[in-house]
Amino acid sequence: xxxxxLVVGTVPDExxxxxxxxxxxxxxxxxVGGTPLPVRRGTxxxxxAACAACAVLGIGPPQALxxxxxxxxxxxxxxxxxxxxxxxxxxxxxxxxxxxFPDLAGHDRVxxxxxxxxxxxxxxxxAGFMYAAKMSGQAAQYDLFTPDAGELAFLADELAPxxxxxxxxxxxPGNPPDELIRRAWATGGAARHLLVKxxxxxxxFEGSVVAEVTGPQTQAMEAIGGTGDTLxxxxxxxxxxxxxxxxxxxxxxxxxxxxxxxxxPTPATPVAELIAHVGQALLSAIERRNAPGA
Amino acid sequence: xxxxxxxxxxxxRSTQKPVAGAGHDKGVMxxxxxxxxxxxxxxxxxxxxxxxxMGPPPEMRTGCDMVVEFELMRExxxxxxxxxxxxxxxxxxxxxxxxxxxxxxxxTKDFGPWLMVRAANMKLTVxxxxxxxxNISGGGCPDVPALAELLVGQTLxxxxxxxxxxxxxxxxxxxxxxxxxQRQLPERPRGRP
Numbered sequence: 001x002x003x004x005x006l007v008v009g010t011v012p013d014e015x016x017x018x019x020x021x022x023x024x025x026x027x028x029x030x031x032v033g034g035t036p037l038p039v040r041r042g043t044x045x046x047x048x049a050a051c052a053a054c055a056v057l058g059i060g061p062p063q064a065l066x067x068x069x070x071x072x073x074x075x076x077x078x079x080x081x082x083x084x085x086x087x088x089x090x091x092x093x094x095x096x097x098x099x100x101f102p103d104l105a106g107h108d109r110v111x112x113x114x115x116x117x118x119x120x121x122x123x124x125x126x127a128g129f130m131y132a133a134k135m136s137g138q139a140a141q142y143d144l145f146t147p148d149a150g151e152l153a154f155l156a157d158e159l160a161p162x163x164x165x166x167x168x169x170x171x172x173p174g175n176p177p178d179e180l181i182r183r184a185w186a187t188g189g190a191a192r193h194l195l196v197k198x199x200x201x202x203x204x205f206e207g208s209v210v211a212e213v214t215g216p217q218t219q220a221m222e223a224i225g226g227t228g229d230t231l232x233x234x235x236x237x238x239x240x241x242x243x244x245x246x247x248x249x250x251x252x253x254x255x256x257x258x259x260x261x262x263x264x265p266t267p268a269t270p271v272a273e274l275i276a277h278v279g280q281a282l283l284s285a286i287e288r289r290n291a292p293g294a
Numbered sequence: 295x296x297x298x299x300x301x302x303x304x305x306x307r308s309t310q311k312p313v314a315g316a317g318h319d320k321g322v323m324x325x326x327x328x329x330x331x332x333x334x335x336x337x338x339x340x341x342x343x344x345x346x347x348m349g350p351p352p353e354m355r356t357g358c359d360m361v362v363e364f365e366l367m368r369e370x371x372x373x374x375x376x377x378x379x380x381x382x383x384x385x386x387x388x389x390x391x392x393x394x395x396x397x398x399x400x401x402t403k404d405f406g407p408w409l410m411v412r413a414a415n416m417k418l419t420v421x422x423x424x425x426x427x428x429n430i431s432g433g434g435c436p437d438v439p440a441l442a443e444l445l446v447g448q449t450l451x452x453x454x455x456x457x458x459x460x461x462x463x464x465x466x467x468x469x470x471x472x473x474x475x476q477r478q479l480p481e482r483p484r485g486r487p
Contacts (some may be wrong), residue, residue, distance in 0.1 A: 012440030042439035071437025071461030111478035127434030150415040162464035163415035165394040223419040225431040
């Protein structure tokens, strides 16, 4: 039996406590461990996109550990503690960390617990957990971060403990992404691979851009909450299916752009309308990558 | 007392009541939770004090945290205002090197009928004609999805200020984007196009 892949994140309703179990997506209905959850943005959007992608890839969906946390951080702390307890028994082959309260002490305990497993899982981090991973000084222990442009500037600022404190000289237009990518790796703020979401999506290995995905362009995607989550969700599914990291990132980036082309959204479109197109977008992206000369 | 964000392990231990040092112009107040920082800032500003929210010095940083910078000479007044709001700092210290300023740069993108404002890692998009918030994107702290559910669909006037409900630095960044959107899209007097 294949070891599971666990996605760890939050839902903005503290009444949920901790939820753990397999994810199920049927039509627009999404649930974790039998508990129905709305898909608006955040970790449910990541998981719904991952489920839809897994379905077309012919593999089972990821497991999820979700904490009810509306920002106080208590739910995230419970998730960190619970995760440290269950990791040895679960022995996941991969972990994707997402919207979690960036708690340095909690991060460190989780990372050490993952590193202590007999077989080290692949480590993917986005959102709040990525912030904590960068601040801990242990970003290079991670296999993949998925920052957007603002978060890339934060990763490149060795002094900033959170994107809120990113220094202005890194945020302005005078810093091309290549320079921020190089700086992030050189100062210890980047994972070994980055998938940088932007006007062009860049796939990075140890501070150098190894691939770029530039089209199709759908301007409105930048404004839609959850489009970064769908990208991380599809990348997770492709890693689960056994693709190497650069290829998984390139296909996911291409598919996310195709979501925009298929859904033709406006800046007011909710992300749930995009997730309906994940299957078709992913198949088209794989076809493009497999085409001769791609 | 166990402090959030691992502060109990990191902060210098002292049995004395925290008192700011003399002879410095500025001091910082740290609180047990980011939400208290947000409330403290409002209480101190409401009382007429000039305060700023800043990133804590390196030895105090634990993740999603911030401190309130204030004029040290006004510490008694500040403490009174905080007490009236049922708040008490867990530490007070003179300003030292290494403080970080919150972002102050905004980036805007015009989508025709919609305007997107970005502050740090948070993006807020507004329908220019109706001033309705149509989307919130970015961020990584767990209150972002909750805030998005509260704000999306509301006008810039009817929506609650993100800081009134948020708990984290992402909420603070969203507040900055929200205020900037209000500034760029002011309410038009009734009856005028």
